[in-house]
Amino acid sequence: MRELLQKYANTFSLELERMSLSENEQRSVNHPIVFLFLGDLVTDALKSIITINEEKWQNSSGVLYFHAYQTATITNPNVLSFQLPGDGLDRKEQRKDLYKAFYHNENQLINLNQTFRKLSTKIAEYGKVYSSLKKVNLCVVTAIDDPANILIQECTLLLKSILQESFRLVEVDLYGLMKEKQDGDHYALSTSLGISFFKELDVYQREDYTFEKELQITEDHLRLMVSHPPSPLFDLVYLLSDKNENGLISSDSMKHNYEMISNLNLLKNRKMITDYHEKMDSYNHQDFKRGMKGNTREPVYASAGFAKVNRPNKAIALHAAHLFFQEMLTALKAASSEPREKVLSLFGLSEASFQKYVHECMPPVAQLEDMTGLMGTTNSYQTVKRMSLKEAEDHLYEGGTERFFSVNFEEPVREYLRGLDLRSTINRFLYENVINHEQYGLFAAYVWTSDSIDAESSVMKEITKMQRDTKHDCLEAEARLGQLYQQTVDSCEFKKSYLPFADKKNYSSFVHYFFDTVYGLKYELLRYEVKLAILKQYQEVLEENHAYIRTKMELIDQVESCLKQAATESLYDSDDELDQNIAEYYADMISQITAKLKEKYGDSFFSDERFFGNLLSLLENGSHALLKRLLYVCNREVLTAEEFHRSFEDELLERANVKTHYENRDILSKEDLFKQLYQRLKDHSSIHIEVLNYTQDHRYEEKYFFGDFYSKFMSYALEKEHEIRQCKVGCAHEKKSSGIEKLAIMGGFQLKDLMYYRNGEKYYDAYTKNGYVFHHQPMETNSIL
Numbered sequence: 001m002r003e004l005l006q007k008y009a010n011t012f013s014l015e016l017e018r019m020s021l022s023e024n025e026q027r028s029v030n031h032p033i034v035f036l037f038l039g040d041l042v043t044d045a046l047k048s049i050i051t052i053n054e055e056k057w058q059n060s061s062g063v064l065y066f067h068a069y070q071t072a073t074i075t076n077p078n079v080l081s082f083q084l085p086g087d088g089l090d091r092k093e094q095r096k097d098l099y100k101a102f103y104h105n106e107n108q109l110i111n112l113n114q115t116f117r118k119l120s121t122k123i124a125e126y127g128k129v130y131s132s133l134k135k136v137n138l139c140v141v142t143a144i145d146d147p148a149n150i151l152i153q154e155c156t157l158l159l160k161s162i163l164q165e166s167f168r169l170v171e172v173d174l175y176g177l178m179k180e181k182q183d184g185d186h187y188a189l190s191t192s193l194g195i196s197f198f199k200e201l202d203v204y205q206r207e208d209y210t211f212e213k214e215l216q217i218t219e220d221h222l223r224l225m226v227s228h229p230p231s232p233l234f235d236l237v238y239l240l241s242d243k244n245e246n247g248l249i250s251s252d253s254m255k256h257n258y259e260m261i262s263n264l265n266l267l268k269n270r271k272m273i274t275d276y277h278e279k280m281d282s283y284n285h286q287d288f289k290r291g292m293k294g295n296t297r298e299p300v301y302a303s304a305g306f307a308k309v310n311r312p313n314k315a316i317a318l319h320a321a322h323l324f325f326q327e328m329l330t331a332l333k334a335a336s337s338e339p340r341e342k343v344l345s346l347f348g349l350s351e352a353s354f355q356k357y358v359h360e361c362m363p364p365v366a367q368l369e370d371m372t373g374l375m376g377t378t379n380s381y382q383t384v385k386r387m388s389l390k391e392a393e394d395h396l397y398e399g400g401t402e403r404f405f406s407v408n409f410e411e412p413v414r415e416y417l418r419g420l421d422l423r424s425t426i427n428r429f430l431y432e433n434v435i436n437h438e439q440y441g442l443f444a445a446y447v448w449t450s451d452s453i454d455a456e457s458s459v460m461k462e463i464t465k466m467q468r469d470t471k472h473d474c475l476e477a478e479a480r481l482g483q484l485y486q487q488t489v490d491s492c493e494f495k496k497s498y499l500p501f502a503d504k505k506n507y508s509s510f511v512h513y514f515f516d517t518v519y520g521l522k523y524e525l526l527r528y529e530v531k532l533a534i535l536k537q538y539q540e541v542l543e544e545n546h547a548y549i550r551t552k553m554e555l556i557d558q559v560e561s562c563l564k565q566a567a568t569e570s571l572y573d574s575d576d577e578l579d580q581n582i583a584e585y586y587a588d589m590i591s592q593i594t595a596k597l598k599e600k601y602g603d604s605f606f607s608d609e610r611f612f613g614n615l616l617s618l619l620e621n622g623s624h625a626l627l628k629r630l631l632y633v634c635n636r637e638v639l640t641a642e643e644f645h646r647s648f649e650d651e652l653l654e655r656a657n658v659k660t661h662y663e664n665r666d667i668l669s670k671e672d673l674f675k676q677l678y679q680r681l682k683d684h685s686s687i688h689i690e691v692l693n694y695t696q697d698h699r700y701e702e703k704y705f706f707g708d709f710y711s712k713f714m715s716y717a718l719e720k721e722h723e724i725r726q727c728k729v730g731c732a733h734e735k736k737s738s739g740i741e742k743l744a745i746m747g748g749f750q751l752k753d754l755m756y757y758r759n760g761e762k763y764y765d766a767y768t769k770n771g772y773v774f775h776h777q778p779m780e781t782n783s784i785l
Contacts, residue, residue: 001627005566008631009314012639014055016313016738028058029269031135032123035065038155039146047074048258056262062129064122068155070148082115084148092772095150099776102151110217116162135169137269143177144197145190153204153233158215161226174234175261178241180756181249188763195764196774198751204233205299236289237301245687257688260306263743267704267732282730283704292747294698302747307684309677310739311648312579315570319582321634322563323590328606332443343448343457346433357534358527361416363409365523371515374400381507390485405519413526417533426541435616438607442615446553449546460542467535474528481521552616555623585655589643648739649713674716681742690755698748701727707740709733
């Protein structure tokens with residue numbers, strides 16, 4: 001269920017992005033982009049950047065990825081891969097051995113050529129998603145401490161030469177990922193590997209760097225030259241570390257590096273907008289290169305910083321699902337609040353229902369009149385008037401009355417009760433009148449069949465009470481019967497005459513009184529017996545049903561618990577400013593949406609087939625089925641509501657102030673909110689490289705916002721930046737409602753300016769002195785090229 005919830009939350013977040021992208025051509029890249037990932041250490045980067053591009057770029061389906069790996073890669077329709085030598089390499093000379101193995105295996109080199117040509121062909125096949133095929137951007141990504149990057153010039157220039165056969169211009173940038181956090185056992189060696197790559201990189205980036213090797217090989221083993229004229233290997237090199245310029249390392253720094261790579265490629269290669277505004281100051285790649293290069297002749301490098309303030313869409317989606325589910329539970333519980341008489345009638349337990357049962361199983365009470373025709377041993381009142389009723393009955397009928405009542409009343413009734421099976425009738429009442437009824441439903445059935453002392457309008461409690469009352473009435477009737485039998489005939493209250501010759505009349509009055517009173521009570525006792533038998537069957541059947549319904553209610557509890565936990569956990573890593581008051585704010589939103597749905601579809605809309613239908617049938621397939629249906633309904637009926645598509649600024653401001661009507665605190669103004677957002681973007685967009693500022697001769701910076709240029713916050717942020725006037729500031733206009741991003745780019749430093757380089761050279765020197773070989777040729781001869 002957790003996976004289902006995460007997929008639902010991710011889908012909602014992506015859908016909001018796509019809704020923005022559908023009107024947002026600026027999230028498309030203009031020319032084809034090919035990503036070349038080199039080494040095993042960038043496998044995670046490959047996975048992440050593919051995901052980021054798919055989420056953010058409208059034409060990401062046309063982006064191709066190549067992975068040169070040693071041990072493992074990923075499977076994806078847009079990923080082509082090639083396995084480099086890797087097994088059995090000497091730890092001390094792994095870079096050098098890898099380089100030699102690459103050149104000595106001609107079949108492997110043929111395979112690499114074929115794969116690169118296949119890649120070039122696929123670009124042409126995907127070309128329709130781009131507005132121009134005149135240029136290809138080749139983006140090389142490697143970890144600086146990955147041994148495989150010793151082949152970076154071979155892989156890059158071979159692919160470039162093949163691409164140049166189909167495209168006029170191939171522009172190549174490098175993104176070097178640096179890990180400075182010392183959390184492994186091989187920190188010193190990995191740092192030495194990184195320094196060795198840096199030393200080679202400084203050679204690759206010189207103005208006089210050249211390359212000439214026979215790397216193109218045909219299927220007939222004919223070799224062609226791959227050459228690079230005097231110029232830097234890469235148009236631009238970005239170095240992105242897990243440590244920022246302030247020396248701080250954060251847990252999500254690498255994730256931000258991946259987002260930066262995506263955004264930097266978009267910024268450089270973005271489709272030009274049609275509603276361009278002069279204050280947008282769009283990025284110009286050549287201007288940035290010139291700005292960071294300055295007057296130095298030495299290779300210089302760039303880095304970047306990234307920050308974003310996003311509406312917590314995933315947390316919002318999870319809270320919305322939980323809150324809507326609670327609305328449904330509230331509606332179900334409300335349906336169980338019915339008067340006692342109404343509930344009893346739904347189950348066929350009203351007084352009228354009992355009269356019907358009695359009518360079906362008992363002879364009419366009028367048949368007691370037939371007993372008056374029984375012949376007694378005498379018809380003299382004087383004979384019996386001093387006797388008790390019991391003595392008079394025994395004297396007059398000698399057991400005949402009891403036999404008559406047993407044969408004509410007791411035996412037929414008990415025979416009927418022995419064959420009485422009310423299970424189907426009780427179940428029909430329960431299912432038709434309650435469970436399957438749109439007005440009541442499963443929860444009402446659960447409450448009404450519960451014998452809990454907390455359950456209101458419980459049928460089980462009423463049945464228990466009826467049983468208790470009926471047994472009490474039965475005891476009272478038996479006591480009255482005993483008292484009657486003990487009374488003398490003459491003391492009984494029937495009409496008597498004391499006139500002469502009234503003996504026969506008095507006898508007749510007594511007989512009628514006797515059967516009406518005594519056997520009327522026995523008839524009543526028989527009715528109590530019938531009622532108790534019926535109540536017992538109700539009790540047994542409803543107890544069974546309640547046990548079954550309880551298992552289904554437990555599934556509902558599981559879903560509610562899972563929703564609550566997911567909503568709570570979504571805020572564990574939340575930002576106090578951006579993620580506050582989600583539960584409170586969206587509780588009100590969900591309440592409003594539920595009210596609109598009730599108005600549109602009726603009070604019992606939750607049980608409508610458009611929503612949850614028959615809840616019991618749904619739960620037959622388990623809690624997963626209920627959760628799946630809930631999320632489907634939320635996607636269709638809740639998250640599509642206008643309340644969930646407010647602008648980023650308006651939603652955040654209203655949510656920040658949602659508690660002000662019952663808490664004693666100041667209202668957050670829009671100005672204060674903008675100030676907080678601006679400061680957050682500024683603080684979190686520090687450059688992801690630590691440079692010794694006092695030795696850096698030239699530092700050139702540019703800053704770019706990604707967001708709606710015409711929004712009020714963007715106007716505020718750009719105005720604040722222009723007041724400072726420290727560097728070029730631009731806005732990559734996007735009709736985006738879920739957040740704002742800021743990308744800071746900085747260039748002009750040399751490798752010797754890096755703290756990583758300063759601290760790492762001692763490891764490199766120590767390993768070199770102890771027999772480790774990091775280059776395929778000694779660095780002094782410059783023949784590593």
